[in-house]
Amino acid sequence: MTFRTDADLGLVEEPDAGSPSDPLDLSGLTSIVGYPLRRAQMAVFEDFARRFAALDLTPAQYSALVAIGDNPGRNQSEIAGALGIQRPNFVAVMDELERRGLAERTRSGADRRSNAVALTSAGRALLARGRVEQAASEAAIDALLGPETRAALVTMLLRLATL
């Protein structure tokens, strides 16, 4: 397995910049991890928004569905903490999921301060549709990078997240 390590992939200018003038020199930015990281995240999240528009799910909502579905019975703080979402901000996420009948909060018997959260059958059904969309998104990235490189990228990003 080989990786091209020369920075110039013809990405010196935006695809949607619009201006027909000479491309700018962004070599001072494209080589420093943080900048390509931001640009890649913008592209992937735009792709996510397109694919999940029909399901009306934001990244935060989808990640909550996955986390709750794979960890039923946990409380809000645990789910929010694992997702890196502040507890106060997760309240609105749960409010919306509950309003749409996708998830439920039930006052825990053991500790009546906490809400055990779980998916409804509608939530599980929507999550299943989301996983199909997500698989298509990964397939598109596989087509762009190759499956091995995509897997290596995920490993690198998870390690980078420990910085």
Added chain:
Amino acid sequence: MTFRTDADLGLVEEPDAGSPSDPLDLSGLTSIVGYPLRRAQMAVFEDFARRFAALDLTPAQYSALVAIGDNPGRNQSEIAGALGIQRPNFVAVMDELERRGLAERTRSGADRRSNAVALTSAGRALLARGRVEQAASEAAIDALLGPETRAALVTMLLRLATL
């Protein structure tokens, strides 16, 4: 060169989650590019904020300094477009850089609608200090991933940004 492709790097729970309970199963998220991408960006941008606090520069401000410094005489729209920043939002960035005496707008003679932008000597000096901080940041990532893997990561991210 080899890359570990197994997903589990012990990243199933947040370092700062605080809760001493069982770690949650986030395997449904950590394998799908978008989620590790977001977490990595959060970590790298927090690192950036720490390193650049003394220089009082946000990522957007630093990227603007680099882009202007490497492309003197271009106009605002070209710089903003290349950075993926909406033109209206770039006005405030330039306002602040100009207020701090780091950059200047000069009405172009050829087309008096446009502002040619350039760094002042103070801007060039601060940019030089920023590049030193940035090099230290890259060195920290090198220490975490290894230099070859870091370079491969940058290449992958630039390609992913074309999705």
Added chain:
DNA sequence: TATTGTTATACTCTATAACTATA
């Protein structure tokens, strides 16, 4: 006293419409 869920709030980032002055 500490913790869970919650409210309120503020601050940043981002996106769009519309204005002005130039072309």
Added chain:
DNA sequence: TATAGTTATAGAGTATAACAATA
């Protein structure tokens, strides 16, 4: 009419303080 810069504004996303209920 079209474009560069600008203003105003609205919507996300994210962060902290403080409160009520419970432990």
